[in-house]
Amino acid sequence: MSKNLRTYLNQVKKLLPDQIKIVDKEVEPEFEVSAIIEKLENQGESPMVLFNNVKGSKIPLLINLGANYDRLALAIDSDTKNIVFEYGKKEQNRILVKEVSTGPVKDIILKGSEINLNIFPIIKHNAEDAGKYISAGPTLMKDPDTGNQNLGLYRLQVQSKDELGLFINPANHGFLIGEKYRELGQKMEVAVLIGHHPTVIMSSVSKLENYGGELEVAGGLMGEAVEVIKGETVDLRVPAEQEIVIEGIVDPQLTRDEGPFGEWPRYYTGRGERWFIKITAITMRKNPIYQTVMAAHDEHNILGALPIMGSLIRRIKAVLPTVTNVNLPLSGGGRVRCYISLKQHSDGEAKQAAFIALAVVPNIKHLILVDDDIDVFNEKQVLWALSTRFDAREDLIMMKNCIGSHLIPTAFDITKQKHGNMETKLIFDATRNVTPHLNGKPFPKMARVPVEIVNKIVPEEYLKECTKNFEE
Ligand SMILES: Cc1cc2nc3c(=O)[nH]c(=O)nc-3n(C[C@H](O)[C@H](O)[C@H](O)COP(=O)(O)O)c2cc1C
Ligand SMILES: [Mn+2]
Incomplete structure (x- = not known):
């Protein structure tokens, strides 16, 4: 059957x-x-x-x-x-x-x-x-x-x-x-x-x-x-x-x-x-x-988000094979805000992913680009990348008068006097630069405990219940 x-x-x-x-x-x-x-x-x-x-x-x-x-x-x-x-x-x-x-x-x-x-x-x-x-x-x-x-x-x-x-x-x-x-x-x-x-x-x-x-x-x-x-x-x-x-x-x-x-x-x-x-x-x-x-x-947001995310990763990959994941988070209604991760080899590469995504899905208004060490389904990580790898002067692109979603209350028409289906797109490039530029130094490494030591740790072997009373 x-x-x-x-x-x-x-x-x-x-x-x-x-x-x-x-x-x-x-x-x-x-x-x-x-x-x-x-x-x-x-x-x-x-x-x-x-x-x-x-x-x-x-x-x-x-x-x-x-x-x-x-x-x-x-x-x-x-x-x-x-x-x-x-x-x-x-x-x-x-x-x-x-x-x-x-x-x-x-x-x-x-x-x-x-x-x-x-x-x-x-x-x-x-x-x-x-x-x-x-x-x-x-x-x-x-x-x-x-x-x-x-x-x-x-x-x-x-x-x-x-x-x-x-x-x-x-x-x-x-x-x-x-x-x-x-x-x-x-x-x-x-x-x-x-x-x-x-x-x-x-x-x-x-x-x-x-x-x-x-x-x-x-x-x-x-x-x-x-x-x-x-x-x-x-x-x-x-x-x-x-x-x-x-x-x-x-x-x-x-x-x-x-x-x-x-x-x-x-x-x-x-x-x-x-x-x-x-x-x-x-x-x-x-x-x-x-x-x-x-x-x-x-249901409206999730059922809408998944097929669009799937189409997006497929269509970005067709142009840019280095893309690793895409999320349209529920905090953007599953449509408005898009997070894209990729393994960037040249400066400016990430922006290509943004242009494709904006062309494929008119509902996307805000796009955040991150490196592949960021899990796009973890908004804490995405916003951390935005906080520490993004500076608006260099990394923000604003595109006016683009086709967008007529269902968003802030959308306008060409005269700006009426509601319509146009909006202002923002691309936030929160990827690290590939070419060293901070006084010739590479982008700083993320602070972590040595990974081989962390991997060996079994917390239960160390931690016991607290039974003693502290002297006051
Ligand atoms: C629950 C749900 C309701 C939708 N309602 C509409 C709608 O009323 N009008 C519309 O144009 N798109 C709506 N969409 C989005 C379209 O289905 C989507 O953009 C689709 O790709 C359009 O296909 P088409 O380009 O072949 O017309 C809805 C999506 C979901 C998940
Ligand atoms: Mn169709």
Whole structure:
């Protein structure tokens, strides 16, 4: 049997049994589900949770799957320590999709008056969201020039029982493809894919070099081809093992008010005129599992960060093989701040890594470059390097008026009078200089006890409990 959401859930149950929880009690779709996840997050807990009884729906709801790196590592058959490197490696090894003629996604087919989004346990995530949102349904579309299928994860607002508002960042392929259809005066067929092996949603966040290829990346990450099958009402190949597929049409000449929505910077942003999907069919398994991402919380940040880090290390390595690791820390929402480590051979080499990263991921605003003796997943070490190896006069680069993230409250438009998607990039080069320059001396060595002596020490052989009382 091919891999899918269910095979993954069974794997988690077996290998990480504390990380999957069930709720049988009836819960409200407006805020009760998300309140439980927020409370757990505040307590430092990140299980994924299956809600079997969301009021108004017979379909169970899975949330928080992507809320920690252990579970994402399991999905790509890696471990948390090597996850970025492994993601990049597997992202490179694309496996072509395999076309099949039957699959469970066709168990139930709803068309015409049967189409009704209200059958699903779609939730309102945060207090001031404009409405209920589908947040774990990547949208598939075809590049009209090549016929290649592109998959991107974009938020979808429930606007009626058969309409979904579609919000795409102007820097993303999905937007540029939609623009092609608009210029051609044509409508764009789409399919929203809900619930599959986590590699499908991860690939839809990857930063790929061309339009399309995400399902081939999912195959590479999963280690086997994604099986696909013809859509019912759209000329797209959709995954046969998907829990739910929502097919539809976007007329890119038309827009509608969409948003706000609690987004990854953890603010409500992004209200505006957007395209929308008119649903033409819903196909699904007999007993489907509906999945959502806990927006503006850890899951949103972590699920967003890993694929981008994997793409970054792969794409920087293609130009600069000396790169050793990449982190998009949660303290930057998993998007804004990027730490890159590398083994530098020439002065100025590190800056090349920064230029590539800024070109690949428009959301990055602050980039900190460090040597390979710094663990980029240890912020204490990164900030220590910044404190001791960086001087703003020589080591800070500021780039104005770059494309950035429209979801960050400080972003502006070209006139500087309005909010927009432009921002000021900063590169902090916290690497040591390669050429000696401090009075001809090399960069000072880090102060440590002789390593061969430290290695031999077994503290327990020295340390005993303190039993005596001190004379006062
Ligand atoms: C949970 C989550 C939600 C996202 N929502 C959106 C969104 O609403 N709009 C958007 O443009 N990108 C969103 N993204 C980021 C895109 O999925 C990502 O930039 C992707 O690479 C776009 O693919 P594309 O370039 O093929 O369009 C989201 C990412 C995550 C992890
Ligand atoms: Mn793409």
